[in-house]
Amino acid sequence: MSRLTSPTPWTxxxxxxxxxxxxxxxxxxxxxxxxxxxxxxxDAIFHLAHARGAAWKDLAPQHGxxxxxxxxxxxxxxxxxxxxxLKTLAxxxxxxxxxxIEYGICRAARRAARLGGLPLLMLIRRLGLRSALDAxxxxxxxxxxxxxxxxxxxxxxxARETLRALARLLRDAAGRRSIPRSxxxxxx
Numbered sequence: 001m002s003r004l005t006s007p008t009p010w011t012x013x014x015x016x017x018x019x020x021x022x023x024x025x026x027x028x029x030x031x032x033x034x035x036x037x038x039x040x041x042x043d044a045i046f047h048l049a050h051a052r053g054a055a056w057k058d059l060a061p062q063h064g065x066x067x068x069x070x071x072x073x074x075x076x077x078x079x080x081x082x083x084x085x086l087k088t089l090a091x092x093x094x095x096x097x098x099x100x101i102e103y104g105i106c107r108a109a110r111r112a113a114r115l116g117g118l119p120l121l122m123l124i125r126r127l128g129l130r131s132a133l134d135a136x137x138x139x140x141x142x143x144x145x146x147x148x149x150x151x152x153x154x155x156x157x158x159a160r161e162t163l164r165a166l167a168r169l170l171r172d173a174a175g176r177r178s179i180p181r182s183x184x185x186x187x188x
Contacts (some may be wrong), residue, residue: 005131008103010050012043016097024084029075037064044069045076048106073108078113082108083123090127106131 018039025042029035044063048054051087056070063069076082085098088110092098098105109132113120124132157165 003076005106005129010047010104013039013046014097014100017101018090020097021085022086026076026079026081030105035072040064041072045073045108046060046101046104049104049111061113063140073112074115082116083120085109086123086127086129086132090129103131110134110157 022038023044027034035041041064044059047063048056048059048069049085051058059066059069082105085105089098089102089105090098104165106129109116109120109124109129113124113132113134125137130137
């Protein structure tokens with residue numbers, strides 16, 4: 001079931017949402033040190049994720065240094081934080097605390113999709129969280145071609161229709177070479 005998440009305004013993390021996020025976070029930085037003020041950094045990430053098309057440099061001063069927050073975001077992405085969080089969100093019950101920040105999670109995962117690469121895109125598509133995709137699904141590569149082929153009706157077809165189907169399959173497999181900025185910003 002593919003669905004879009006309804007937009008919500010940004011609010012600081014509640015205690016319940018923080019408690020739900022905390023188990024998914026890495027305990028130590030890559031250097032082996034404890035990371036200070038994790039909640040404030042996640043608040044900054046979610047705040048920026050709610051702002052469409054905002055760059056890290058646009059982060060408000062009360063959220064800390066933009067380069068520090070951006071580095072933390074990259075480390076979270078490479079540590080698989082968004083993968084784990086999206087899986088948990090997809091399995092969460094309607095009243096779960098993560099549901100209150102679902103839009104922020106999807107927007108942040110959308111930002112992480114470039115760093116997370118194809119495995120993150122495949123996960124997002126498999127979970128059906130379209131809000132976390134950077135563009136409409138039909139413009140992105142389709143690594144799950146077996147599911148696409150399974151949906152096609154089988155049977156004898158005229159040669160012209162077969163060629164069109166094969167061309168569509170090739171286009172779906174590759175996605176678009178580049179996605180226009182107007183589509184990326186206007187999507188979801």
